[in-house]
Amino acid sequence: MKKIAILSLSALFVVSSLFTSCDSVKNANNTQKGAGIGVAAGALIGGILGNNIGKGGNAALGAAIGAAVGGGTGALIGSKMDKQAREIDQALPGADVERVGEGIHLILKEDAVRFDTNKSTLTTQAMINLDKLIPVFTSYADTNIELFGYTDNTGKPEYNLSLSQRRAESVRDYLVSKGLKASRFKTSGMGIVDPIATNDTPEGRSQNRRVEFAITANAKMVEDAKNGK
Secondary structure, eight states, X not given: OEEEEEEEEOSSSOEEEEESSOHHHXXXXXXXXXXXXXXXXXXXXXXXXXXXXXXXXXXHHHHHHHTOOOHHHHHHHHHHHHHHHHHHHHHOTTSEEEEETTEEEEEEOTTTSOOOTTOOOOOHHHHHHHHHHHHHHHHTOSEEEEEEEOOOSOSOHHHHHHHHXXXXXXXXXXXXXXXXXXXXXXXXXXXTOSOSSOSSSHHHHHHHSOEEEEEEEOHHHHHHHHTTO
């Protein structure tokens, strides 16, 4: 399971950085990272990073970061997210799980949820893999789940945008059909942007036909954390 840390500093100016290569940063405990971000600064940093990444990079990653609260509240939320991320990683090893800020960025690509070209229908294997995540999502009911659908570059961009939306909705509808509350979900179609593999090969295009998750604390989890729960 990969981890991305957010570091921030300055009483007057907020400076933030996102690191993926430094071992000392990757190995730091996420609970400690959350405690190191002040409440106001943490929210501001999350918003800045989330907006910038969402516009110029990965939208799901940006959404996960953008929900940061910071301070002691963020530390408690981070601890819960640490546990949930580990359980997701154990339940579905084929998924890519990242702990970012006080949220979780989850990528379900060909090893977990595969879509055929020009299709938004979940395959049998995709449903089996989603079933493995349902107990984890049920155990952590006080989280919001934002789904981002993607396509490869086959076909017109306008059509792919609609197709990617349907893919995100397919995942949401299946999870809701299994008992998760619909109010927890938000869906977005991203089309052909942010490919995670080359579109020049069938294998690469298969990986790009995917759904990504941004898992963040809902209002209840935030309020409980403020009360030390």
